[in-house]
Amino acid sequence: MSPTDGPSAAPPATRMPVTRRPIERIKAMIAEGRLRPGDRLPTERDLAHEFEVSRSSMREAVRTLTTLGVLEVRHGAGVYVSSLRPADLLETFSVLAEISQGDTLIEVLQVRRMLEPAATALAAARATDAQLERVGAILDRISSGSGGRETVAADLTFHQAIVQITGNATLAAINEGLSSRTFNARVWRGHCADGQAARLRQDHERIYQALLARDPDAARAAATMHVMEVERWLRADLETATAEEAAAPGAAEAG
Amino acid sequence: MSPTDGPSAAPPATRMPVTRRPIERIKAMIAEGRLRPGDRLPTERDLAHEFEVSRSSMREAVRTLTTLGVLEVRHGAGVYVSSLRPADLLETFSVLAEISQGDTLIEVLQVRRMLEPAATALAAARATDAQLERVGAILDRISSGSGGRETVAADLTFHQAIVQITGNATLAAINEGLSSRTFNARVWRGHCADGQAARLRQDHERIYQALLARDPDAARAAATMHVMEVERWLRADLETATAEEAAAPGAAEAG
DNA sequence: GCACCGAACTGATCAGACCAATCGACGCGA
DNA sequence: TCGCGTCGATTGGTCTGATCAGTTCGGTGC
Numbered sequence: 001m002s003p004t005d006g007p008s009a010a011p012p013a014t015r016m017p018v019t020r021r022p023i024e025r026i027k028a029m030i031a032e033g034r035l036r037p038g039d040r041l042p043t044e045r046d047l048a049h050e051f052e053v054s055r056s057s058m059r060e061a062v063r064t065l066t067t068l069g070v071l072e073v074r075h076g077a078g079v080y081v082s083s084l085r086p087a088d089l090l091e092t093f094s095v096l097a098e099i100s101q102g103d104t105l106i107e108v109l110q111v112r113r114m115l116e117p118a119a120t121a122l123a124a125a126r127a128t129d130a131q132l133e134r135v136g137a138i139l140d141r142i143s144s145g146s147g148g149r150e151t152v153a154a155d156l157t158f159h160q161a162i163v164q165i166t167g168n169a170t171l172a173a174i175n176e177g178l179s180s181r182t183f184n185a186r187v188w189r190g191h192c193a194d195g196q197a198a199r200l201r202q203d204h205e206r207i208y209q210a211l212l213a214r215d216p217d218a219a220r221a222a223a224t225m226h227v228m229e230v231e232r233w234l235r236a237d238l239e240t241a242t243a244e245e246a247a248a249p250g251a252a253e254a255g
Numbered sequence: 256m257s258p259t260d261g262p263s264a265a266p267p268a269t270r271m272p273v274t275r276r277p278i279e280r281i282k283a284m285i286a287e288g289r290l291r292p293g294d295r296l297p298t299e300r301d302l303a304h305e306f307e308v309s310r311s312s313m314r315e316a317v318r319t320l321t322t323l324g325v326l327e328v329r330h331g332a333g334v335y336v337s338s339l340r341p342a343d344l345l346e347t348f349s350v351l352a353e354i355s356q357g358d359t360l361i362e363v364l365q366v367r368r369m370l371e372p373a374a375t376a377l378a379a380a381r382a383t384d385a386q387l388e389r390v391g392a393i394l395d396r397i398s399s400g401s402g403g404r405e406t407v408a409a410d411l412t413f414h415q416a417i418v419q420i421t422g423n424a425t426l427a428a429i430n431e432g433l434s435s436r437t438f439n440a441r442v443w444r445g446h447c448a449d450g451q452a453a454r455l456r457q458d459h460e461r462i463y464q465a466l467l468a469r470d471p472d473a474a475r476a477a478a479t480m481h482v483m484e485v486e487r488w489l490r491a492d493l494e495t496a497t498a499e500e501a502a503a504p505g506a507a508e509a510g
Numbered sequence: 511g512c513a514c515c516g517a518a519c520t521g522a523t524c525a526g527a528c529c530a531a532t533c534g535a536c537g538c539g540a
Numbered sequence: 541t542c543g544c545g546t547c548g549a550t551t552g553g554t555c556t557g558a559t560c561a562g563t564t565c566g567g568t569g570c
Contacts, residue, residue, distance in 0.1 A: 018554065031354050031437075043520055054555040056311060059521085060318050067322040068350050075521050076562035086359060089351045095323050096344045096425070099286050104341060107425035111370070114426075118369040170351070170362035171369075174429070182286075273523065298551055309524040314553090330552050331532035 022051040022061035030070060030081060041071070041079040067092060086170040093177025102238060105183065109231045112178050116159070117223040119175065123165035124211050124219035131165050132211055139208050143201060152185045158204060162211070190233055203229055277306040277316040285325060285336060296326070296334040322347060341425040348432025357493060360438065364486045367433050371414070372478040374430065378420035379466050379474035386420050387466055394463050398456060407440045413459060417466070445488055458484055 016024075029035045041047060048058035062079055065071040069088040072080045082088045100108060127135075138158045145151030156179055163172045191197045203226035210218035271279075284290045296302060303313035317334055320326040324343040327335045337343045355363060382390075393413045400406030411434055418427045446452045458481035465473035 027350070027353070033356070045520080056556085057554060060315065060553095062521095063315050063318055064322050067319050068347055070350065070354065073521070074563080076519075077564075078520065084354060086351060086355075086362065089354065090348070092323055092347045093345070095282070095325060096341060098282070099325065099339060099344065100341075100425075101288070104425060107341065107423045110423055111426050111429060114373040115366070115369055168362045168365055170359060171366050174366060300551080311525085312523060315522095317552095328552065329532080331530075331550075333532095333551065 018053050019057045019060045019064075022047065022053060022058060023064055025051065026061070026065060027070065030084070035081050037081050037084045039081045041081070043078065047079075086173040087176075090170075090173035090177055093174065094180065097178055097180035097183060105234060106231065106238075108178050109227060109234060112175070113224065113227040113231070115171065115175055115178070116163075116227055117220040119163045119166050119168075119171055120207060120210070120223035121216035121220040122168075123162045124214050124216045126167065127165050127211055127214065131161075135161050135165075135208060135211060139204055142204060149185075152181060152188055155184055155188070155200075155204075156181065162207070186237075187230055187233060190237055199229055200226075273308050274312045274315045274319075277302065277308060277313060278319055280306065281316070281320060282325065285339070290336050292336050292339045294336045296336070298333065302334075341428040342431075345425075345428035345432055348429065349435065352433055352435035352438060360489060361486065361493075363433050364482060364489060367430070368479065368482040368486070370426065370430055370433070371418075371482055372475040374418045374421050374423075374426055375462060375465070375478035376471035376475040377423075378417045379469050379471045381422065382420050382466055382469065386416075390416050390420075390463060390466060394459055397459055404440075407436060407443055410439055410443070410455075410459075411436065417462070441492075442485055442488060445492055454484055455481075 026035070026041075035041070042050065044055055044058055044062060047062070048055040051058065051061075053061075062071060062073065066073055069082055069091050070084070072082045074080065096104075097108060135158065138154055138161055141154035142151055142158060145154060159179065160172065160176055163175045166172070188197065188200070191200055203222065206222040207219065207226060210222045281290070281296075290296075297305065299310055299313055299317060302317070303310040306313065306316075308316075317326060317328065321328055324337055324346050325339070327337045329335065351359075352363060390413065393409055393416055396409035397406055397413060400409060414434065415427065415431055418430045421427070443452065443455070446455055458477065461477040462474065462481060465477045
């Protein structure tokens with residue numbers, strides 16, 4: 001065990017960076033329930049005094065906890081404990097999808113291939129009529145679009161809406177983090193260029209039909225096929241990019 | 256769509272907080288590949304000058320990106336782009352498991368119930384002899400322990416080792432984020448108190464046997480059973496806690 | 511009773527100083 | 541020549557205090 005274990009295993013006091021003390025203490029207070037969602041913390045100035053650090057350091061601590069989704073800062077109004085809902089705590093997740101390239105994108109898709117089929121099956125079993133109607137409306141927006149921004153946005157919304165039907169906010173937040181606008185835009189652009197946008201539309205239609213039929217098995221299969229289609233495209237795209245890179249290094253993103 | 260969409264949809268320039276500009280620009284440079292893993296950035300002072308912000312603000316930006324796992328700072332040495340591996344970018348993930356309570360823990364387990372069976376099945380199909388040997392050694396550490404720290408640590412390692420066999424680092428990082436020492440400790444303590452620690456050991460043994468047999472279906476089933484056992488315990492534990500809370504509000508954690 | 515305004519509060523940003531860890535050049539001694 | 545310690549320059553870490561910019565809320569006047 002490392003000497004830094006435990007929230008307040010004080011004795012050794014391994015000279016942790018000053019900024020870290022407030023972070024750990026506040027996190028611990030929240031984990032222990034002494035601070036609850038929506039609670040307001042003292043002002044930055046008071047906190048700094050309480051933890052015996054300068055205001056700059058206190059601000060860095062607050063910023064860290066804000067980035068983690070644990071705290072919320074309102075200019076002029078104060079620092080508050082966030083709702084602590086999964087969506088808050090997993091907001092940072094999106095950087096993975098934003099920044100990842102190449103092999104990591106494949107890995108991300110493999111994870112989605114584990115989650116989305118299970119989620120879609122669950123949704124098929126639980127969906128209410130109103131929820132299905134909403135999904136149908138989103139599907140119309142995908143179909144009526146021409147592969148541009150609208151379509152990409154609708155596509156993302158489509159999958160999010162389905163995952164939300166499961167009622168599992170954590171699952172929804174994770175799945176949302178595994179998708180990204182930019183990646184989805186690439187997928188659509190690629191399919192349109194190959195004249196295969198119909199494939200994507202058909203995938204979505206099949207998923208929707210499975211939901212309508214409230215058939216979990218069909219939903220699972222349809223979702224699996226869809227993710228696999230995206231994965232198939234990505235693998236092909238990566239190969240092309242690699243080949244172009246080899247032919248003309250450093251100019252892969254042109255056009 | 257909100258007016259703040261897009262990384263550099265410049266024209267409106269919606270007066271974003273000063274600190275945010277460097278964050279978005281650096282993130283964009285990384286996403287575009289202009290900054291690569293291991294690259295060193297200019298000093299904080301130079302960066303501040305370049306982005307026309309004060310050093311304090313620049314520091315907050317760097318701090319944010321560090322928290323997100325995108326950058327790495329070495330005291331006295333400089334600021335570097337992290338390896339950008341999933342494990343870096345998903346480090347923040349652990350706060351979810353650390354802080355979550357009640358219903359969110361159930362949700363987390365439901366996600367694990369989607370991931371771990373799939374991962375274990377994949378591991379069964381891919382495991383090498385050396386990897387299996389390592390898992391077996393870890394299993395011995397679980398069995399020889401008595402439910403204390405050692406056991407809990409070995410338990411976590413056991414599952415992580417299996418997921419790592421899949422070769423999917425993103426999956427491994429996500430799954431690790433969905434587990435936490437404190438939660439696992441609670442599970443073991445609870446099972447020991449009920450005299451049911453044998454259940455957990457048997458679950459692990461079954462998973463291991465399925466891996467040895469390189470039987471994905473058996474592995475999937477065994478992993479599912481294991482997560483369900485933990486979920487069963489958690490639901491019972493939550494009910495008990497709720498009941499005690501109702502009887503003696505505010506004293507649930509005593510003893 | 512209500513809309514408006516301003517003072518007090520609180521976070522956001524800035525500036526400059528000094529502390530602490532790192533790294534590399536230099537020089538001493540084996 | 542090689543090895544190692546020292547010292548100074550570089551760079552992140554922390555502190556202080558001032559000023560800018562939203563929020564809140566109570567008072568003021570219609």
